[in-house]
Amino acid sequence: MARTKEFDPDAALRAALELFWARGYEATTMAELVEHLGIGRASIYATFGSKHELYLKALDRYAETQDPRIVEELSAPGPALPGVRALVRRFAAEAAADEGRLNGCFVTNSAAELGPRDAAVARRVELSWEQLETLLHAALTRARAGGELPADRDPRALARMLLVLMQGMRVVGKASSDPARVGDAAEQALALLD
Incomplete structure (x- = not known):
């Protein structure tokens, strides 16, 4: 049975966008993303993929808005x-x-x-x-x-x-x-x- 997400992926993506925007890609660590998004590393990977994929999704979101x-x-x-x-x-x-x-x-x-x-x-x-x-x-x-x-x-x-x-x-x-x-x-x- 599939588990339901215990966080809002859209809110997490907005939080990632904020962090990447403020710090840049290279300076943002996975530990900082975990802390800033308030979700576990495994959840980040399962929902968004790698740090790079999350960055690209954040950049896409920025462009959309x-x-x-x-x-x-x-x-x-x-x-x-x-x-x-x-x-x-x-x-x-x-x-x-x-x-x-x-x-x-x-x-x-x-x-x-x-x-x-x-x-x-x-x-x-x-x-x-x-x-x-x-x-x-x-x-x-x-x-x-x-x-x-x-x-x-x-x-x-x-x-x-x-x-x-x-x-x-x-x-x-x-x-x-x-x-x-x-x-x-x-x-x-x-x-x-x-």
């Missing part, structure tokens, strides 16, 4: 550039804010820590970045078609530049206590949209 405001801001009816500007400024503000600043972005953290040597993580990071780039490209294409963006501007290249800037702001914001650093960078990039 990404901020829905991104789609709303970039897909809102009417002029498109205000949404793009709002998104870039929000990323800058979040990167410079004390709350959550030290954790940064889980996708960006994963890219820096594991992306170069872990194909499964690299695929997930690339998918996340492709989604954001696609949303930015669509908004900038709408902006150019609507006359908000000069006709000689390349929406794809601008979307890529903004993606790189936004991810870079998250890295710099995590390590810097100077909010002007990311704020100034955001404003200089947005000036390219004029």
Whole structure:
């Protein structure tokens, strides 16, 4: 007879996500996962697989719960550039804010820590970045078609530049206590949209 789980796998996955996000993959031990999740090692393995599989599931969960405001801001009816500007400024503000600043972005953290040597993580990071780039490209294409963006501007290249800037702001914001650093960078990039 199969035993029923004595814990909530969804809550355990959220707890694992929190721990991996705060500490990274390499620095998080199985003992810390057992303690933080409040379940036994055997239960972790039986439910989620290896530590690596749990990390990938946490990264997937993070991607599933990404901020829905991104789609709303970039897909809102009417002029498109205000949404793009709002998104870039929000990323800058979040990167410079004390709350959550030290954790940064889980996708960006994963890219820096594991992306170069872990194909499964690299695929997930690339998918996340492709989604954001696609949303930015669509908004900038709408902006150019609507006359908000000069006709000689390349929406794809601008979307890529903004993606790189936004991810870079998250890295710099995590390590810097100077909010002007990311704020100034955001404003200089947005000036390219004029």
